[in-house]
Amino acid sequence: MLDWLNQEGARAHVFFRRCTLPSKSTIDILDAGGHEIGLHLENSRSLETFLKEKQIVERHVARSVLAVSKHGSGGAKYGFHHYSPYEPERYVEWARHASMRLFLGNLQDPSIEPTHVGDGLLVFPSAFWLEPPWRDTTKFTVDWLLDRAKCRDIVMLVHPENVLADPGLVADFKRVIRKLESRLFQ
Numbered sequence: 001m002l003d004w005l006n007q008e009g010a011r012a013h014v015f016f017r018r019c020t021l022p023s024k025s026t027i028d029i030l031d032a033g034g035h036e037i038g039l040h041l042e043n044s045r046s047l048e049t050f051l052k053e054k055q056i057v058e059r060h061v062a063r064s065v066l067a068v069s070k071h072g073s074g075g076a077k078y079g080f081h082h083y084s085p086y087e088p089e090r091y092v093e094w095a096r097h098a099s100m101r102l103f104l105g106n107l108q109d110p111s112i113e114p115t116h117v118g119d120g121l122l123v124f125p126s127a128f129w130l131e132p133p134w135r136d137t138t139k140f141t142v143d144w145l146l147d148r149a150k151c152r153d154i155v156m157l158v159h160p161e162n163v164l165a166d167p168g169l170v171a172d173f174k175r176v177i178r179k180l181e182s183r184l185f186q
Contacts, residue, residue: 001160001173002026006033010177013102015040015069018053018081021060038067038102041091042081050094053081067102068095088125096121108134110145110154127157130169130176142172149180 005012006029014030015038016022022030022037030037039057043049050068058065070091088105095103096119107126114124128145129135134157148154156176163169 001158001163002029002033002035004174005035005177005182008177010180010182011035012182013038013067013104015067015104016057016061017042018056021057027061036067037061037063037065038069038104039065041068041070044070044085044087044091047094047097050091051098054098066100067104068100069104071106092117092121092123104155104157108136110140111148114153124153124155127155130156130158130172131162131166142176145176146179 002014011034013036014022017040019042020040027037037057039054041050041053043053054065054068068091070086070088086106088103091105092103096117099119101120101122103121103123104127105123105125108129109126110128112126114122117123128140145154145156158173163173
């Protein structure tokens with residue numbers, strides 16, 4: 001998927017958990033495409049656990065991480081270190097404390113506009129989830145995304161393993177990255 005992004009000149013934020021840290025070859029592909037590396041927060045029990053996970057990713061990729069995401073159902077445990085409650089107000093404050101620039105939230109209504117919350121932090125409370133199980137596919141179609149994204153920034157969230165397993169989602173992904181200008185927030 002990174003190669004497809006690079007071929008189209010589409011840049012992305014790619015988020016890693018402490019258990020999914022990228023290989024050197026993946027970091028090279030990310031660098032070749034000008035992509036940003038973000039923290040996909042697992043252990044959100046406290047500011048200290050957040051800062052520890054941020055440091056783990058930063059040490060591994062040898063650069064500052066300025067973006068954070070946190071997802072999950074709020075109940076299910078998705079990994080050894082995963083803390084399932086979803087408390088976005090805490091994560092936004094922690095991101096501000098850590099001088100981060102971007103927080104991507106868990107909501108599934110991509111019509112919700114992003115907000116600047118101060119200290120240079122941009123918050124997208126919601127995303128366009130490419131995979132249908134997390135998206136109202138009647139209301140939020142790929143055509144909806146292509147039309148609305150001409151006027152404002154919308155986060156498109158993908159889980160590579162799910163997209164790559166579905167030829168229809170692969171086609172949707174390629175269509176989107178060919179048609180839309182991608183912008184990264186610094």
